[in-house]
Amino acid sequence: xxxxxxxxxxxIPTPLRAYTNNQARVAxxxxxxxxxxxxLVQHHPQLQHHLYAEGGVLxxxxxxxxxxxxxxxxxxxxxxxxAGDELAIVPAIAGGRF
Amino acid sequence: xxxxxTTVAPGLTAEELRRYSRHLILPELGLEGQKKLKAASVLxxxxxxxxxxxxxxxxxxxxxxxxxxxxxxxxxxxxxxQVLHGTKDVGRSKLASxxxxxxxxxxxxxxxxxxxxxxxxxxxxxxRPYDVVADGTDNFPTRYLVxxxxxxxxxxxxxxxxxRFDGQVSVFGTTDGPCYRCLYPEPPPPGLVPSCAEGGVLxxxxxxxxxxQATEVLKLVAGIGDLLVGRLLLVDALGMRFRTLKVRKNPxxxxxxxxxxxxxxxxxxAFCGIPQAAAALKAETADVxxxxxxxxxxxxxxxxxxxxxxxxxxxEYDIANLNAPLIPVDELAARVDELADYRNREVxxxxxxxxxxAQAVKLLKAHGFTGAVNLKxxxxxxxxxxxxxxxxx
Numbered sequence: 001x002x003x004x005x006x007x008x009x010x011x012i013p014t015p016l017r018a019y020t021n022n023q024a025r026v027a028x029x030x031x032x033x034x035x036x037x038x039x040l041v042q043h044h045p046q047l048q049h050h051l052y053a054e055g056g057v058l059x060x061x062x063x064x065x066x067x068x069x070x071x072x073x074x075x076x077x078x079x080x081x082x083a084g085d086e087l088a089i090v091p092a093i094a095g096g097r098f
Numbered sequence: 099x100x101x102x103x104t105t106v107a108p109g110l111t112a113e114e115l116r117r118y119s120r121h122l123i124l125p126e127l128g129l130e131g132q133k134k135l136k137a138a139s140v141l142x143x144x145x146x147x148x149x150x151x152x153x154x155x156x157x158x159x160x161x162x163x164x165x166x167x168x169x170x171x172x173x174x175x176x177x178x179x180q181v182l183h184g185t186k187d188v189g190r191s192k193l194a195s196x197x198x199x200x201x202x203x204x205x206x207x208x209x210x211x212x213x214x215x216x217x218x219x220x221x222x223x224x225x226r227p228y229d230v231v232a233d234g235t236d237n238f239p240t241r242y243l244v245x246x247x248x249x250x251x252x253x254x255x256x257x258x259x260x261x262r263f264d265g266q267v268s269v270f271g272t273t274d275g276p277c278y279r280c281l282y283p284e285p286p287p288p289g290l291v292p293s294c295a296e297g298g299v300l301x302x303x304x305x306x307x308x309x310x311q312a313t314e315v316l317k318l319v320a321g322i323g324d325l326l327v328g329r330l331l332l333v334d335a336l337g338m339r340f341r342t343l344k345v346r347k348n349p350x351x352x353x354x355x356x357x358x359x360x361x362x363x364x365x366x367x368a369f370c371g372i373p374q375a376a377a378a379l380k381a382e383t384a385d386v387x388x389x390x391x392x393x394x395x396x397x398x399x400x401x402x403x404x405x406x407x408x409x410x411x412x413x414e415y416d417i418a419n420l421n422a423p424l425i426p427v428d429e430l431a432a433r434v435d436e437l438a439d440y441r442n443r444e445v446x447x448x449x450x451x452x453x454x455x456a457q458a459v460k461l462l463k464a465h466g467f468t469g470a471v472n473l474k475x476x477x478x479x480x481x482x483x484x485x486x487x488x489x490x491x
Contacts, residue, residue, distance in 0.1 A: 014264045014334065015261065024334070061286040063281070088343065092238070092282040093260065093265075095148075
């Protein structure tokens with residue numbers, strides 16, 4: 001059985017673009033948020049450390065949205081993606097002194 | 099013949115009516131709206147990048163009382179973006195500079211100055227008397243402090259933050275709306291925080307974002323428009339894209355949820371893992387052999403030619419350097435072979451402040467470099483103690 005995986009655009013926040021060859025948008029294949037993020041990290045392995053903590057858990061200060069909804073309020077990484085959905089990665093920022 | 103008499107609305111002088119005329123003829127605002135602005139008090143936490151447009155525009159708009167919290171002095175490097183201050187103010191307290199500028203824009207504004215750091219000890223008392231708090235600070239502990247204090251005092255918090263080319267704006271701390279912890283329940287651990295080389299910001303960015311923040315303050319006070327309650331506005335200045343995301347009020351939020359567990363202000367430095375990170379860093383770099391800038395200078399004066407290694411980023415190198423070869427610290431492990439000739443010789447490693455270079459020394463030692471030494475204090479110390487013409491950044 002062949003399935004065509006959904007193609008989703010992932011919006012990369014400025015601080016992480018250094019790890020995606022400066023692309024602000026990366027198209028990946030994946031039927032769920034988890035699959036799409038895995039595909040992203042496969043293509044851009046330096047993102048692994050910035051997005052995931054030990055044990056492969058998404059870092060708590062990195063929010064992920066499907067269109068405008070936080071995945072915490074959807075199905076987290078199991079959230080299914082449809083054609084045309086946009087995935088946004090939004091880390092916490094606080095200015096220059098942290 | 100009838101004589102026409104001019105009645106001046108109570109609360110606003112004729113001069114103020116002239117000053118705010120462009121507000122008065124806005125259907126959404128009008129005289130009643132302007133009176134609301136005049137009756138309002140807003141506390142600005144931070145008189146820097148975000149605080150500048152906040153103070154300038156809220157004063158211009160006729161907010162009745164502005165409180166300013168800042169303990170900093172105007173530095174030359176602030177002038178690239180902190181438009182509240184000018185060249186003549188370098189060395190002055192930011193509050194003094196801010197007060198003078200605000201009075202010049204609008205002498206009707208009452209200005210309260212708090213030359214202090216906002217802490218868990220003073221935050222509730224400082225915020226409580228104000229109708230709105232606008233958070234313009236530059237670090238995570240204060241973000242969480244302002245958030246919690248705003249919820250605990252029932253004071254709406256017009257939030258904005260920036261980093262390099264990106265910004266965020268929202269309104270937290272309203273009764274039915276979410277708070278910052280609903281958006282980001284936990285701060286990033288300091289270990290993942292960018293280093294000295296990554297604190298750059300496009301000068302206009304706080305201008306854009308702080309003005310958006312001021313807009314929300316005015317709308318909140320005047321009771322008009324749709325506020326960013328339950329919405330997060332993302333500004334991507336490089337792509338010039340604006341995006342709005344939903345922020346839901348978390349019923350389990352420890353501060354603003356249905357069963358709050360945080361009912362008092364906490365230790366926000368500890369919450370953000372800062373003392374732990376500082377201790378870890380100290381331990382990690384404690385046994386690193388070091389040389390002071392004075393010692394290095396003396397040796398150079400005696401005609402010695404020690405091998406120096408710069409481990410900063412190329413951008414930093416371009417600003418100022420000690421004429422040494424450059425291998426950025428995050429590339430060092432992969433490029434140690436380039437230093438093969440120095441495996442058993444002295445390698446004096448330096449960076450901006452001595453932290454990355456200490457880590458580099460440890461890495462080199464782990465690769466068998468017996469003579470790796472850290473230049474204590476880095477180029478900053480060199481600029482302070484040896485050569486003031488070396489640019490600090």
